Amino acid sequence: MSQKQKLSFQAEVAQLLHLVTHSLYSNKEIFLRELISNASDACDKLRFEALDNAALYEDAPSLEVRVGFDKDARTLTITDNGIGLSQIEAVENLGTIAKSGTREFMNRLSGDQKADAQLVGQFGVGFYSGFIVADRITVESRRAGLPPEEGVRWVSAGAGDFEVETISRPARGTSVTLHLREDAADYLSTWKLKSIIGKYSDHISLPILMRKEEWKEGEDNQGGEMVLTDEWERVNQASALWSRPKKDITAEQYQEFYKQISHDWEMPLAWSHNRVEGATEYTQLLFIPSKAPFDLWNREKKAGVKLYVKRVFIMDDAEALMPVYLRFVKGVIDSADLPLNVSRELLQESRDVKAIREGSTKRVLAMLEDLAKQEKDEAASEEDKAKYGKFYAEFGAVLKEGLGEDHANRERLAKLLRFASTQSDAVSVSLADYRARMKEGQEALYYITADTLAAARNSPQLEVFRKKGIEVLLMTDRVDEWALNYLTEFDGTPLQSVAKGAVDLGKLQDEAEKKAAEEAAEAFKPVLARLKEALKDKAEDVRVTSRLVDSPACLVVTEGGMSMQLARMLKQAGQQAPEVKPVLEVNAGHALVKRLETDAVHFNELAHILFDQALLAEGGLPEDPAAYVKRVNALLA
Numbered sequence: 001m002s003q004k005q006k007l008s009f010q011a012e013v014a015q016l017l018h019l020v021t022h023s024l025y026s027n028k029e030i031f032l033r034e035l036i037s038n039a040s041d042a043c044d045k046l047r048f049e050a051l052d053n054a055a056l057y058e059d060a061p062s063l064e065v066r067v068g069f070d071k072d073a074r075t076l077t078i079t080d081n082g083i084g085l086s087q088i089e090a091v092e093n094l095g096t097i098a099k100s101g102t103r104e105f106m107n108r109l110s111g112d113q114k115a116d117a118q119l120v121g122q123f124g125v126g127f128y129s130g131f132i133v134a135d136r137i138t139v140e141s142r143r144a145g146l147p148p149e150e151g152v153r154w155v156s157a158g159a160g161d162f163e164v165e166t167i168s169r170p171a172r173g174t175s176v177t178l179h180l181r182e183d184a185a186d187y188l189s190t191w192k193l194k195s196i197i198g199k200y201s202d203h204i205s206l207p208i209l210m211r212k213e214e215w216k217e218g219e220d221n222q223g224g225e226m227v228l229t230d231e232w233e234r235v236n237q238a239s240a241l242w243s244r245p246k247k248d249i250t251a252e253q254y255q256e257f258y259k260q261i262s263h264d265w266e267m268p269l270a271w272s273h274n275r276v277e278g279a280t281e282y283t284q285l286l287f288i289p290s291k292a293p294f295d296l297w298n299r300e301k302k303a304g305v306k307l308y309v310k311r312v313f314i315m316d317d318a319e320a321l322m323p324v325y326l327r328f329v330k331g332v333i334d335s336a337d338l339p340l341n342v343s344r345e346l347l348q349e350s351r352d353v354k355a356i357r358e359g360s361t362k363r364v365l366a367m368l369e370d371l372a373k374q375e376k377d378e379a380a381s382e383e384d385k386a387k388y389g390k391f392y393a394e395f396g397a398v399l400k401e402g403l404g405e406d407h408a409n410r411e412r413l414a415k416l417l418r419f420a421s422t423q424s425d426a427v428s429v430s431l432a433d434y435r436a437r438m439k440e441g442q443e444a445l446y447y448i449t450a451d452t453l454a455a456a457r458n459s460p461q462l463e464v465f466r467k468k469g470i471e472v473l474l475m476t477d478r479v480d481e482w483a484l485n486y487l488t489e490f491d492g493t494p495l496q497s498v499a500k501g502a503v504d505l506g507k508l509q510d511e512a513e514k515k516a517a518e519e520a521a522e523a524f525k526p527v528l529a530r531l532k533e534a535l536k537d538k539a540e541d542v543r544v545t546s547r548l549v550d551s552p553a554c555l556v557v558t559e560g561g562m563s564m565q566l567a568r569m570l571k572q573a574g575q576q577a578p579e580v581k582p583v584l585e586v587n588a589g590h591a592l593v594k595r596l597e598t599d600a601v602h603f604n605e606l607a608h609i610l611f612d613q614a615l616l617a618e619g620g621l622p623e624d625p626a627a628y629v630k631r632v633n634a635l636l637a
């Protein structure tokens with residue numbers, strides 16, 4: 001590649017760049033954080049690769065980042081002596097976005113600049129944020145280990161394409177030169193740059209160097225000015241934030257550190273910083289974000305915890321350190337015990353890692369419990385009180401995955417769950433709240449799962465519960481049904497789906513009611529037998545129920561069976577779902593059902609209408625919708 005080559009950006013990059021240059025003015029200065037963060041990552045990568053191959057250090061073993069500027073040329077340059085980029089890497093890494101879910105993300109953009117800017121913030125613009133302030137960026141780089149003549153220059157004006165060419169670059173590493181737009185000239189100031197670095201990058205563990213400035217008197221006492229010298233000085237603290245004592249770290253520093261490692265633009269909701277001593281020694285600094293990332297639902301998504309060993313960065317997405325259901329947690333774990341050359345495979349098997357994961361999981365749960373406690377704390381500020389609700393709205397559904405995934409902590413997790421209920425539209429009812437206000441004689445915690453809150457609330461299955469004033473939890477997250485399989489009781493009280501099995505209200509029904517129900521069932525027996533016959537292809541069974549008050553019929557599944565809703569969901573997702581044949585339950589007191597006893601002519605029609613209506617009421621569709629319409633019309637005419 002000795003001549004210049006012109007290449008196009010991947011479509012998604014071009015889209016992202018358009019957004020970056022058109023919507024991200026409000027917080028311009030973050031470009032410096034992003035570029036310094038990349039420089040620091042590049043040094044971390046070199047240090048890691050050099051564990052096996054010390055020759056990569058060449059003659060420059062001390063890693064650093066330099067920030068320099070040239071007022072006359074209106075350029076700002078960030079240089080690192082990290083791992084560098086080969087020509088192929090420059091084309092790939094700076095011309096495409098490797099993140100999974102990028103296309104879906106782009107599809108979510110609405111064209112509304114404000115909303116999109118917010119989304120882009122969640123997505124993370126990284127290197128491309130340089131184009132907020134620059135109308136052209138030149139990257140010069142040479143990968144550690146390659147000869148000087150295999151350097152690369154990459155230039156782009158941030159529109160549709162970029163140019164690359166081979167250059168000779170004796171120093172390993174990367175320099176990113178921003179050709180600043182006219183309105184960004186104020187970044188050409190030592191004072192300004194220092195203050196931004198202090199704000200965003202103070203905790204970076206590498207030294208960030210800038211040229212020292214000196215006061216120079218003007219000629220003939222004509223007033224002087226600050227001029228740059230050739231001496232470089234360190235402008236950050238350069239000690240890893242998590243290794244400093246807690247008391248020396250301010251809330252702002254924690255917040256900025258979070259933003260740097262997470263690329264999130266919002267503040268974290270909570271953090272926890274601890275040195276754990278004992279059989280396994282490590283430091284953990286864990287954050288709970290306040291907003292879900294765009295790819296939260298991708299269970300393959302990179303985990304958010306970085307692993308360090310004695311301050312040396314080892315790997316980014318160390319999934320072995322955190323269970324999948326806590327994939328939203330960001331932070332750093334620095335182990336004193338693991339070997340520096342630990343591999344992913346080794347991590348999976350290490351007992352130290354297991355101990356770290358257990359300890360970190362407990363720490364995150366404790367953080368969540370604290371947030372939940374604040375919710376009810378009179379003395380807490382309104383902001384603090386709202387935090388758990390905020391967390392739950394973003395991550396509650398993911399947390400539920402833990403019921404199936406993390407047996408050891410199931411009870412703690414169960415206490416953290418919140419639901420809407422027939423008494424609360426807000427997703428705010430905890431199992432403990434519900435249990436505390438159960439009716440006299442109530443023996444189970446009742447719940448229903450449905451696609452929407454309205455469908456849950458209006459389900460015929462709730463009728464008898466409403467009549468008796470019994471609260472029912474309304475669950476509408478896709479994961480609920482699956483997760484609830486793993487939670488059969490709470491604090492000794494069973495959890496019972498109102499749509500599964502025969503309803504047994506136990507002590508909530510008085511003797512007279514029970515007797516009346518038994519009599520009705522007895523009298524209805526002959527009709528039941530005919531109904532079963534008429535619907536034998538559709539219904540597993542037909543029985544008389546006491547759960548209905550106003551509706552003629554409803555569908556339930558057998559105890560332990562998969563709900564119709566879950567089966568539908570699986571099918572929609574293209575997965576194998578067992579054919580669920582539901583049980584039709586009929587309300588023997590309802591006029592339409594009574595008509596079955598007398599209207600022999602329309603019996604068959606009525607039977608199918610009952611079944612299909614019950615299916616509609618719970619969010620399903622009749623197998624043959626046209627036949628259903630025809631039957632109803634025949635009766636209406």
Ligand SMILES: Nc1ncnc2c1ncn2[C@@H]1O[C@H](COP(=O)(O)OP(=O)(O)OP(=O)(O)O)[C@@H](O)[C@H]1O
Pocket residue numbers: 038039042080082083084085093094123124125126127128174263
């Ligand atoms: N200073 C640098 N030295 C070496 N490689 C770099 C440097 N800056 C960027 N890169 C490469 O370019 C890639 C893209 O950078 P970019 O900042 O866009 O995304 P990222 O850092 O991977 O993701 P994010 O910033 O969202 O975490 C990086 O993954 C890295 O491989």
